Amino acid sequence: MDKITINTPLDMHLHVRDGEMLKNVMEYSSKPFAGGLIMPNTLPPISSREEILSYRKRIVEAIGDEQFEPLMSIFFKSSYDYELLESIKDLILVVKLYPSGVTTNSEGGVLSVDLDEVGETLSAMEKLGIPLSIHGETNGSTFEREAEFLPTYELLAKSFPKLKIIMEHISDRRTIELLDKYENLYATVTLHHLTVTLDDLLGGALKPHLFCKPIVKTSEDRDALQNLVLSGHKKVMFGSDSAPHPQEQKESGNGSAGIFSAPVLLQGVVELFDKNGKLENLQAFLSDNARRIYELNPKEKLVTLEKRNFTVADSYGGVVPLFAGEKLSWSLS
Numbered sequence: 001m002d003k004i005t006i007n008t009p010l011d012m013h014l015h016v017r018d019g020e021m022l023k024n025v026m027e028y029s030s031k032p033f034a035g036g037l038i039m040p041n042t043l044p045p046i047s048s049r050e051e052i053l054s055y056r057k058r059i060v061e062a063i064g065d066e067q068f069e070p071l072m073s074i075f076f077k078s079s080y081d082y083e084l085l086e087s088i089k090d091l092i093l094v095v096k097l098y099p100s101g102v103t104t105n106s107e108g109g110v111l112s113v114d115l116d117e118v119g120e121t122l123s124a125m126e127k128l129g130i131p132l133s134i135h136g137e138t139n140g141s142t143f144e145r146e147a148e149f150l151p152t153y154e155l156l157a158k159s160f161p162k163l164k165i166i167m168e169h170i171s172d173r174r175t176i177e178l179l180d181k182y183e184n185l186y187a188t189v190t191l192h193h194l195t196v197t198l199d200d201l202l203g204g205a206l207k208p209h210l211f212c213k214p215i216v217k218t219s220e221d222r223d224a225l226q227n228l229v230l231s232g233h234k235k236v237m238f239g240s241d242s243a244p245h246p247q248e249q250k251e252s253g254n255g256s257a258g259i260f261s262a263p264v265l266l267q268g269v270v271e272l273f274d275k276n277g278k279l280e281n282l283q284a285f286l287s288d289n290a291r292r293i294y295e296l297n298p299k300e301k302l303v304t305l306e307k308r309n310f311t312v313a314d315s316y317g318g319v320v321p322l323f324a325g326e327k328l329s330w331s332l333s
């Protein structure tokens, strides 16, 4: 096959930032995708009804004439009660929970993810049918942070059986088994965790543009994630975690975590499915699973790619992308 059309591709975990950066990066998502779940870890984080509405407005302005639906989220606070959540229910797709300090702009997150601290808010979300999106890492040793968080996923899944819980950007093969153990656990997977390992990040030269949270892991983890998505697993959605930072900030002595992957996402995902002879499961991963899990009904947008070399630029909107300077075998038509 030398052409493929994806029906209404969705990016279910996306950072587009604010201000100038938003204006510079939005097109790399709004052209190829029909919609995306916008993360709330701006500075300050999105944490009120007014902030959701005004942030959405700035995003819509940056989108301009493209057809792209920004699906909004709010930054989890244990102070959110039933009334507050009810008043924003129609404006958001998820509440995003960050343990404090585990990633970029998460300082205002939850100090300990236990039922004493988050139970009341989660119970209200369960009643209202608002899904919970989680950055599932502890403050422990870098490589073990996701694995150390697994008991918390299990506790929440058991305590709130009607609450849909999305394990974001899963990176560790030990996380995968939870998907089939708890009906209410779902996952997003990024392109970089499907293609990049720790050796790529620091096995040769140090590659700051491959530094992100959760950290990329071993080839066994990468392969297990590939098998999961290539199998067409129904509880797994594409969520890029494209997270742009200015080049100077990534290349400094105190480099920020986050990989800017928006300009290469569909090309990279199609290449992975094509190389593995699994194009029949591409549509589920890029759109259908998310629509079913989140009960979405987005306006149709057909996006075609063709098998033609695409050389990734060194920079897009002042940000160095994933696969900068490399050649991919599929291009957007």
Ligand code: NCD
Binding pocket: 015, 041, 103, 104, 135, 211, 212, 213, 214, 241, 243, 244, 257, 258, 259
């Ligand atoms: C993200 C960012 O920069 O906002 N960084 C990252 O390394 N993934 C935050 C996040 O999703 O963890």
Ligand code: ZN
Binding pocket: 013, 015, 039, 241, 243
């Ligand atoms: Zn993220």
